Structures are given as C-alpha cells and as structure tokens.
Amino acid sequence: xxxxxxxxxxxxxxxxxxxxxxxxxxxxxxxxxxxxxxxxxxxxxxxxxxxxxxxxxxxxxxxxxxxxxxxxxxxxxxxxxxxxxxxxxxxxxxxxxxxxxxxxxxxxxxxxxxxxxxxxxxx
Numbered sequence: 001x002x003x004x005x006x007x008x009x010x011x012x013x014x015x016x017x018x019x020x021x022x023x024x025x026x027x028x029x030x031x032x033x034x035x036x037x038x039x040x041x042x043x044x045x046x047x048x049x050x051x052x053x054x055x056x057x058x059x060x061x062x063x064x065x066x067x068x069x070x071x072x073x074x075x076x077x078x079x080x081x082x083x084x085x086x087x088x089x090x091x092x093x094x095x096x097x098x099x100x101x102x103x104x105x106x107x108x109x110x111x112x113x114x115x116x117x118x119x120x121x122x123x
Contacts, residue, residue, distance in 0.1 A: 002032065002112040004096050009117030012086055016121070020081040022096030022114055030054070033103045034072055034079040035110060038092035038119075045095070047105040051079065059103055064090075086121045093118050 008020040022034070035050035049070040051058045058070050069082040079096060094117050097110035104110070 002029075002098050004098060004112055004114035006094065006096050006114045006117040009094060009119045011120045011122065014086060014088055014121055014123050016086050017082070017084045018086065018119060020083070020094055020096075020117060020119070022079045022081075024077045024079075024098070029077040030074045031100055032098040032112075033101065034070075035097045035099075035103070036070060036079075036081045036094060037097055037107055037110075038090075038094045039116070040089075040092040043092075045107050047107065048094070049081065050103040050105070052103060053101070059105070061105070083119070086119075088121045088123045091119060091121050 003025045004022055006022045012018055036048040037045050038048050039045040047061050049060045051070045051072050055072045067085045072079040096114045098112040099110045
C-alpha cells in the first residue's frame with residue numbers, strides 16, 4: 001500500500017511560482033512512476049506531468065510545458081512539482097498519483113492518489 005500526502009499549495013498572483021511536494025509512506029517508492037494531475041471546478045481531472053522511476057525522464061501536458069517541472073528524490077520518497085509563470089487557469093486542486101513501472105497520462109491507470117492540495121492563482 002502506498003499513501004500519498006501533498007503539500008505546498010496556496011494562493012499566488014499570476015506570474016508567481018509555487019512548489020508542490022508529495023511525500024509517500026510504504027515501501028519501494030522507486031518502483032512507482034509518479035504523476036501530478038489537477039482538477040478545476042466543474043472540470044474533469046486532467047494530467048499535468050509524470051516522471052520515470054529513476055527521474056531520468058518526464059512528460060508534460062502541453063498546457064504546462066516550459067512552465068512546470070516535475071522531479072523526484074527517491075532517497076526522500078518525495079516527488080515535486082515546480083510551477084512557474086502561473087496563470088489563473090492553473091487554479092485547481094492538484095493531486096499526486098502513483099502507478100508501477102511505466103508512465104501514463106490516463107488517470108484511471110493510476111493505483112494510488114493523494115488527497116489533493118489547492119492552488120489558486122489570482123489575476
């Protein structure tokens with residue numbers, strides 16, 4: 001069982017930055033591909049980014065490419081999402097998720113989810 005706990009959300013002005021963290025309990029963090037998704041009010045949960053087991057490769061949604069960076073520290077059992085140049089349309093609850101071995105942009109393919117952290121970007 002993998003338990004995920006996000007932190008780092010908050011209120012920021014457009015153009016600002018935030019860094020989200022997602023810590024895990026349980027074993028074998030390095031066996032899991034980690035991802036970030038987000039869910040805005042009235043919209044479906046959407047893919048943001050995922051990162052490989054070693055952290056050597058990552059993949060981003062077009063809407064965040066060049067502004068967000070996903071990274072992981074396997075020694076600390078933590079995955080991060082650095083968000084720069086934030087826009088009001090980035091406002092959402094951000095969730096981290098985990099699945100074994102290979103990355104995916106499809107939410108139904110992820111086994112484990114955190115409780116989410118709110119990010120609000122004011123204009």
